[in-house]
Amino acid sequence: MRFKRYTTALLTAVAGAAMLTTPATAEAVTGPTPQTSGVVVVADLSECTPGWLCVWEYPNRQGDRYSRKSAGTMELGGVGWRDRISSVWNRRNASVTLVDSRSGVVPDVTLPVPAGQLIPDLGDVKYLSNLADWNNKVDKIILK
Numbered sequence: 001m002r003f004k005r006y007t008t009a010l011l012t013a014v015a016g017a018a019m020l021t022t023p024a025t026a027e028a029v030t031g032p033t034p035q036t037s038g039v040v041v042v043a044d045l046s047e048c049t050p051g052w053l054c055v056w057e058y059p060n061r062q063g064d065r066y067s068r069k070s071a072g073t074m075e076l077g078g079v080g081w082r083d084r085i086s087s088v089w090n091r092r093n094a095s096v097t098l099v100d101s102r103s104g105v106v107p108d109v110t111l112p113v114p115a116g117q118l119i120p121d122l123g124d125v126k127y128l129s130n131l132a133d134w135n136n137k138v139d140k141i142i143l144k
């Protein structure tokens with residue numbers, strides 16, 4: 001069983017400027033954003049900046065958050081997020097597709113998430129049958 005780190009929902013950063021302090025080439029942001037000088041404002045990890053896709057390790061936008069803005073494919077295994085996502089908020093202006101990668105000749109299973117959609121709990125979203133759900137299944141996300 002994988003160890004899940006629980007972080008506080010608080011981080012110290014200038015609200016609204018947190019993403020702006022991230023270099024343009026760094027699309028992924030996990031956990032606390034580096035503190036900017038001078039002002040300390042509480043930002044909430046359960047929030048998601050408009051224009052970004054945000055995912056959380058627990059339902060209802062709790063726990064660690066991972067975010068991305070630009071189009072492309074996020075291979076979650078490389079960043080420690082495979083089979084870990086429980087909550088999704090697509091605040092981009094384009095859809096994303098959650099993918100559970102299957103092996104061999106079994107096709108991947110996908111779940112489209114339209115622009116603007118919040119899924120508080122992937123455990124409430126059926127996976128293939130009524131016997132399973134999407135909680136902790138996502139291996140890859142395709143951002144259009």
Ligand SMILES: [Ca+2]
Binds near residue numbers: 101136139
């Ligand atoms: Ca999976």
